[in-house]
Amino acid sequence: MSKLPTAAVIGLGSMGWGAAVSLLRAGITTQGVDIREDVLEAFAAKGGDSHACVSDACAGADVVLIFVVNGEQAEDVLFGAGGAVAAAKQGTVFVTCVTMEPSRAVDLAQRIEAAGMLAIDGPVSGGSAKALTGEMTIMAAGRAEAFDAAEACLDAIATKVYRLGDEAGKGSQVKMINQLLAGVHIAAAAEAMTLGAKIGLDLGMLHEVIQECAGNSWMFGNRGAHIVEGDYTPHSAVDIFVKDLGIVTGEADTHPVPLSETALALFKEASAAGMGREDDAAVAKLLATKGGITLPGMA
């Protein structure tokens, strides 16, 4: 493509912000949308075009990336009053990067295409640090024309773009399985570190050694550090996993997912205890309280 597309990013949370900044770094004119004034100011300071209004941002965009929190919000920004689809020009590519029920991803893609647009079912993974550096992984499904038109934008935000099929749904299915593992691994990291503290192990040493052993996971490395430091500043919040593991258990229906159910119960209990907006590693504080011990960062 000789001319770079114009992008819009709807939702400048931790992942959307990283995507928007990565688009700017690639020289792509980018419209950013959020409801938070301070975030819009910060985005303008980075050289982006800031909008409080979805339809304004989407009017001139070639590629619209949706980074809102859940499927309901995605449906609302796409098709609600002042929504993106009605405002966009024909042929615009909509990339839904939100973790949602695969069945909903299929439905939204069909409605986007029925409106004369192109759709990519494209949830992302990698965490906020990799989002910032344009090194996310995208689990994507959609037609070849959509990928062709969105290529420059996807390459700007991700080092791995998996094309999982022509039809929407496969991206959200793989993301759902990823979230099953991620949620169980966070809860397992919390259980491991809390039991380690209970039996008197030094948590920093435990965190270091396990990362060289077969018990390691991406989440143990990442969230384990939050537990060692007692830092529960939310990169991804407890309530995200109440949502995502709820999608897993809901879509699994009668299929057995006992570990997902056990982890979901912990995230729900942590949320009910007032930790819903803390970092998801806060399930460790829940387990510590139940076990009668004190972790770093606990009063």
Place this chain on the structure above:
Amino acid sequence: MSKLPTAAVIGLGSMGWGAAVSLLRAGITTQGVDIREDVLEAFAAKGGDSHACVSDACAGADVVLIFVVNGEQAEDVLFGAGGAVAAAKQGTVFVTCVTMEPSRAVDLAQRIEAAGMLAIDGPVSGGSAKALTGEMTIMAAGRAEAFDAAEACLDAIATKVYRLGDEAGKGSQVKMINQLLAGVHIAAAAEAMTLGAKIGLDLGMLHEVIQECAGNSWMFGNRGAHIVEGDYTPHSAVDIFVKDLGIVTGEADTHPVPLSETALALFKEASAAGMGREDDAAVAKLLATKGGITLPGMA
């Protein structure tokens, strides 16, 4: 040390075999002990000294590495009739590489030292492939004299030797936490792959993509491949995790370990269904059967 020590390895299972072969490769004279005739023949063919009898193997050894299956067996080969401690010369270093209750590791080390020997509480991790190449990780605790005398042997079998303290127990504590994570991660991999199959995902693709995402774990990469290939040849068996997660829940006592309990219940159920000696990834077949689907390698 100008002169290399003589080593004995008791138990030539997947990890012990790898350790014994790595010792030979380092030029260390190594006595191997096993009850299986074919394994002893294979070890002799590699240049080792094969013994069916523990006391014969330990009489001339400077360092004895114990790689039997569990704490009961370790106690038996150390202190039972024809045991290693009675046969060894004063000052021999005994390295217990077996996963066992931390309290038992402390007890064995105290009895080893009371007999005039040196003790290292040194469980290992890394899997059979890394054992074969001398790249295990050792979680070790013991006195400086013991580490000095065993150094050449430990360096021959491991790329990482963590010294976790002067007193026995810390090694087994860290290993127990590692097994908590490993067991939960194997069960989570089984749950993820089985749900993926249920919703129609290609398992090879799912396994590849997740390894680039935040849902990855060492076990998902390693055991997930067994599930994709339908190969349940035991590298580490279901019954090992019945034992190891049983240690976790037993030592945790009243401290909450809900994910360990959920995973343990799955391994127990798989063992009761006749899969105890299959690869631990066989919990996937249990979940598949419960969910009414067929994985690769299932009839």
